Amino acid sequence: MSDQKILAIVTLEKATVAGGSPIFVVDSREELERQSFTLEKILDAMVHEVAPTTFILVRHSD
Amino acid sequence: MNLDHMMMAVIVSGLAGVCTRIYLLQTDYRQYPTYPHGYIIHLALGIIAAGLGSVAIPALIQKDFTAFTFLALAAQQFRDVRNMERTMLSKVDQMELVPRGVSYIEGIAMVFEGRNYLTIASALITSFTVIMWNTTVGVMVGVVSVICSRFFMSGKMLNSIVEVREAKLRLDGASLYVEDIYLMNVGLSSDKKAIMENGIGMILTPKDASSRITLSNVGQRQAILHDVSTVLGVYRDTGEPALTPLGKLDLKDGRLGLLLLPQDRNVKRAIDIIGKVPVLESAMKKPLQANATRGGTS
Incomplete structure (x- = not known):
């Protein structure tokens, strides 16, 4: 439960995010959903919405 | 002899x-x-x-x-x-x-x-x-x-310490609630749709302070989720981390909000099954019977 990790960040606004996780920059809301969906399946990590323009993929290993 | x-x-x-x-x-x-x-x-x-x-x-x-x-x-x-x-x-x-x-x-x-x-x-x-x-x-x-x-x-069963009832799941932006209890943040609209279509919300209300502690035990919650999924099936697969049955507490009054994702969407049976989940010995605490609360010394 304590072992949670951000595996990727998908965003519309590159300026709002930074850090150690891979950042995927997209240019539309549809693309944001589509890429997050693909990454969710690939990484087995859940998509969370931290802001309307930014999704993060977190692995909850519980 | x-x-x-x-x-x-x-x-x-x-x-x-x-x-x-x-x-x-x-x-x-x-x-x-x-x-x-x-x-x-x-x-x-x-x-x-x-x-x-x-x-x-x-x-x-x-x-x-x-x-x-x-x-x-x-x-x-x-x-x-x-x-x-x-x-x-x-x-x-x-x-x-x-x-x-x-x-x-x-x-x-x-x-x-x-x-x-x-x-x-x-x-x-x-x-x-x-x-x-x-x-x-x-x-x-x-x-x-x-x-x-x-x-x-x-042993004891859960229906002797809690009251189980169905409750409505609702989404507030990306936040998923069961009535007023916050459950989790769901980002993808496809996940939101799947949860709203297949999920059942439940609220378990503890009958007294002792059962409130039992209900807050994480192992007890997992036992409930497991039992329901065993009997009613679970709408879930690997690579679908968003479709996770889970339970969260309302810290103010100790109620437990549950998100269930059964394959067989039978609310009445789900309530029945939850009622028959065994109360785990490790989760059972009896603070009301402790000496300290009754003014004893040890």
């Missing part, structure tokens, strides 16, 4: 012991043990336990005191049963879509060890009565002890 009488005591009490074990070995809706091999393992150990219980008193009467120490050996043996169950269930648990959780596994393992001691106890009592009185009384006591064993092994 002749040897035949002793032999009779051993046979009758041995049978009583084996019957106890068989009586306690029933596959219930939680489906464990499921397979013939599981039965055979536990029956074989049950027969050993019954044998040990039935010879203990005849051995003492024959002044064979060392034979009695074999009971200690048996205790060791049955602790291994607990270990075996624990190891096996923990391994299997890794392959479950909704795992049982460590607390539930410990509970089950403990029950399996306990059942063997009950087998010994009923054999011991029966052999004692056969030796003290006669076979007829022995048989009667044997039957009674078999029936009583079920009483000792039946």
